Amino acid sequence: MVGHGSNEPHHKEVVIYLAKRLREEYDSVRYAFMEVCRPSIPEALEATVKSGIEKIIVQPVFLTRGRHTEHDIPRILGLSRGSRGGRVELFGRRVWIKYGKPIGKDERLLEIIRDRIREVKGGKS
Numbered sequence: 726m727v728g729h730g731s732n733e734p735h736h737k738e739v740v741i742y743l744a745k746r747l748r749e750e751y752d753s754v755r756y757a758f759m760e761v762c763r764p765s766i767p768e769a770l771e772a773t774v775k776s777g778i779e780k781i782i783v784q785p786v787f788l789t790r791g792r793h794t795e796h797d798i799p800r801i802l803g804l805s806r807g808s809r810g811g812r813v814e815l816f817g818r819r820v821w822i823k824y825g826k827p828i829g830k831d832e833r834l835l836e837i838i839r840d841r842i843r844e845v846k847g848g849k850s
Contacts, residue, residue, distance in 0.1 A: 727766060727798060728786045730758030737762045740786050753778060759793050766801045771816050780821045787827040794827045 726747070728740035737758070744756040753776070757769035764772070773781055783802060785794045799806065802822050803813035810823040828834070 726754065726756040726784055726786050728756065728758050728762070729793065730761035732761055743786060759797065766798065770802070774816045774818050774820055778820070779818075780823075782823045782825065784825040785827050789829060790827055799824060 726740055726744045728736060730736070740756050740758070744754045747754045753773070755764075755769045755773055757764050757766040759766065770781070783798070785798060787794050796806070799808065802824060803815060804811060804822060804824060808824075809826075810821070812819055813822050815822075
């Protein structure tokens, strides 16, 4: 899980919460941040690779595509421009990286937005 990072503590808390919930379903889930917060992406990758994991899925926790999701994160992962995965050399080991897309347009987001609107309106209607 890769978040942007922020001086606002809530941002980090959300990414950590999501990672903890995913640990209920997957063997190993780590989180990292593009900037400001730690661990950084390289720090999390190093810990992951050194733990012996050879197949890594990196999921950006970003709402939309942008410079970070399309250029910066793939570059840090060692992926070629436009690639969503491949075998890369990280910290002296060859590992498989698969890189997910940001959340983007997804009908499931509408239900969350509807809930937030109902909260502001003062209940269901």
